[in-house]
Amino acid sequence: MAPPTADPSDPADEDAFTPSTDELVANNARYMETFSDAGLGLVPRRHLAVVTCMDSRMDIFEMLGLGHGEAHIIRNAGGVVTDDVIRSLVLSQRLLRTKEILLIHHSDCGMQKITEDVFKATLEAEVGIRPSWALESFADPYADVRQSMGRLHNSPFVMYKDHIRGFVYEVANGQLVEVVDPRG
Numbered sequence: 001m002a003p004p005t006a007d008p009s010d011p012a013d014e015d016a017f018t019p020s021t022d023e024l025v026a027n028n029a030r031y032m033e034t035f036s037d038a039g040l041g042l043v044p045r046r047h048l049a050v051v052t053c054m055d056s057r058m059d060i061f062e063m064l065g066l067g068h069g070e071a072h073i074i075r076n077a078g079g080v081v082t083d084d085v086i087r088s089l090v091l092s093q094r095l096l097r098t099k100e101i102l103l104i105h106h107s108d109c110g111m112q113k114i115t116e117d118v119f120k121a122t123l124e125a126e127v128g129i130r131p132s133w134a135l136e137s138f139a140d141p142y143a144d145v146r147q148s149m150g151r152l153h154n155s156p157f158v159m160y161k162d163h164i165r166g167f168v169y170e171v172a173n174g175q176l177v178e179v180v181d182p183r184g
């Protein structure tokens with residue numbers, strides 16, 4: 001148990017960290033004992049892909065009432081539509097027949113707490129190299145969901161665009177709030 005002063009968000013506070021892998025592997029051994037998903041197919045049954053943030057407070061299956069085998073879940077920092085998310089969606093749609101996309105950002109996101117230029121300058125000062133990639137930080141998750149919907153609609157690689165909807169998950173009460181698509 002970490003001491004009461006431990007702050008898990010402070011990378012310098014080593015007291016707050018104990019590796020979990022051994023415990024997780026033991027959990028998996030128990031999971032196998034009652035495993036019942038062997039019959040699930042490769043193609044998601046709902047033909048649905050969800051793009052969302054890696055935030056640890058969001059259990060996507062639980063919050064949406066999804067079952068195993070029903071949807072692709074594509075996650076990164078912020079749930080931002082990057083080239084790599086487009087890559088996954090293209091494979092999801094063309095090879096695995098998904099036709100609906102759900103975008104979910106959330107309140108209190110880590111991406112709202114950093115500034116692109118400041119973060120990059122700090123990294124550069126520390127390691128000597130400025131990253132070529134964009135952080136894609138944002139101030140307003142609602143505005144960034146609209147931005148993400150726009151990127152999907154503008155991508156020539158995304159094949160199915162008729163069923164794209166965007167939401168912000170409120171971490172304080174678990175509510176999904178729909179973001180109106182500016183395209184109407």
Ligand SMILES: [Zn+2]
Pocket residue numbers: 053054055077078079106108109110111
């Ligand atoms: Zn987040």
